[in-house]
Amino acid sequence: MSLAIEVTDLRKVFTDRRAGDIVAVDGASFSVAEGEFFGILGPNGAGKTTTLEIIEGLQTPDSGGVKVLGQSPWPHDPKLMRRFGVQLQASSFFPFLKVGEQINAFAELYGVGGEQAAATLERVGLTDKAKTLTSKLSGGQAQRLSIACALVHDPELLFLDEPSGPLDPQARRNLWDVLRDINAEGRTVVLTTHYMEEAEALCDRVAIMDSGRILDVDSPASLARALDAPTRITVAAGQLSGEQRQQLANAGDELSGRNGAEIISTRDPKRVLTQLANWEALEDLSVHTANLEDVFLALTGREWRE
Numbered sequence: 001m002s003l004a005i006e007v008t009d010l011r012k013v014f015t016d017r018r019a020g021d022i023v024a025v026d027g028a029s030f031s032v033a034e035g036e037f038f039g040i041l042g043p044n045g046a047g048k049t050t051t052l053e054i055i056e057g058l059q060t061p062d063s064g065g066v067k068v069l070g071q072s073p074w075p076h077d078p079k080l081m082r083r084f085g086v087q088l089q090a091s092s093f094f095p096f097l098k099v100g101e102q103i104n105a106f107a108e109l110y111g112v113g114g115e116q117a118a119a120t121l122e123r124v125g126l127t128d129k130a131k132t133l134t135s136k137l138s139g140g141q142a143q144r145l146s147i148a149c150a151l152v153h154d155p156e157l158l159f160l161d162e163p164s165g166p167l168d169p170q171a172r173r174n175l176w177d178v179l180r181d182i183n184a185e186g187r188t189v190v191l192t193t194h195y196m197e198e199a200e201a202l203c204d205r206v207a208i209m210d211s212g213r214i215l216d217v218d219s220p221a222s223l224a225r226a227l228d229a230p231t232r233i234t235v236a237a238g239q240l241s242g243e244q245r246q247q248l249a250n251a252g253d254e255l256s257g258r259n260g261a262e263i264i265s266t267r268d269p270k271r272v273l274t275q276l277a278n279w280e281a282l283e284d285l286s287v288h289t290a291n292l293e294d295v296f297l298a299l300t301g302r303e304w305r306e
């Protein structure tokens with residue numbers, strides 16, 4: 001397996017006149033395989049952007065090492081920089097340029113022809129917006145244009161910082177489809193996010209970051225499985241008789257109640273679901289298996305807040 005990125009014991013401290021030293025990145029190490037969809041997931045201020053910008057060569061670390069496609073990102077090597085794309089914030093577009101002009105400007109910057117610019121616009125579904133001013137795009141369209149600009153020179157590796165930050169759920173899902181396709185073409189994609197759902201939906205592996213540290217790295221499913229947490233089955237309260245509740249407890253299930261709901265924590269969800277169906281106690285049924293939120297809670301002792 002070839003590595004697209006290797007990060008070793010990275011550390012970056014900012015000195016703030018008021019707050020003093022802020023350790024933004026505190027000994028972070030991880031690697032990303034070629035072709036992988038990799039996420040850095042963490043709450044606000046975790047150090048995600050700083051880590052990403054160091055990898056991109058936009059910031060230098062105080063200590064530690066980074067290799068991108070086998071090379072250090074500093075000092076800048078134009079040959080290396082051509083091999084990756086960095087999604088700029090949509091707000092950094094020139095507001096008086098039309099969509100087509102904006103992507104052509106990027107294409108020219110990279111010495112890429114207009115045909116490739118048009119194909120990239122098509123790729124993100126913006127061909128019919130080529131003559132629209134960038135300032136008139138919706139949030140989702142602007143995000144897709146910023147991805148097109150980062151892709152126009154056909155890079156092997158794409159970096160995205162909070163790509164779906166301001167988007168509504170539908171626009172976010174459209175963007176996820178675009179990102180999945182980009183990764184399916186064989187490109188490595190690295191993104192930062194504070195949306196658990198986004199990390200779960202897109203990433204092969206996720207680095208969970210908090211207070212500058214990488215707490216764990218694995219696939220979302222493996223991280224959740226490692227918790228070995230019971231499945232929580234919830235139904236509306238008042239549907240189970242005392243005898244039925246006792247039967248569940250005798251089988252080792254834990255019962256609790258909250259907000260008019262009966263919560264059954266079990267190691268044997270199949271049996272419990274069969275029992276509930278037999279007892280016709282399925283009103284407001286929901287089944288919760290451990291997810292990244294539970295992983296974060298287990299790793300930090302804090303609830304996840306988006």
Ligand SMILES: Nc1ncnc2c1ncn2[C@@H]1O[C@H](COP(=O)(O)OP(=O)(O)OP(=O)(O)O)[C@@H](O)[C@H]1O
Binds near residue numbers: 014043044048049
């Ligand atoms: N240039 C800077 N000067 C001083 N402090 C900084 C600077 N850049 C980042 N920080 C601080 O470093 C810490 C990590 O910031 P960073 O932006 O990397 O986190 P993040 O996980 O990307 O958060 P967010 O999702 O809010 O962008 C924060 O406490 C932030 O305030």
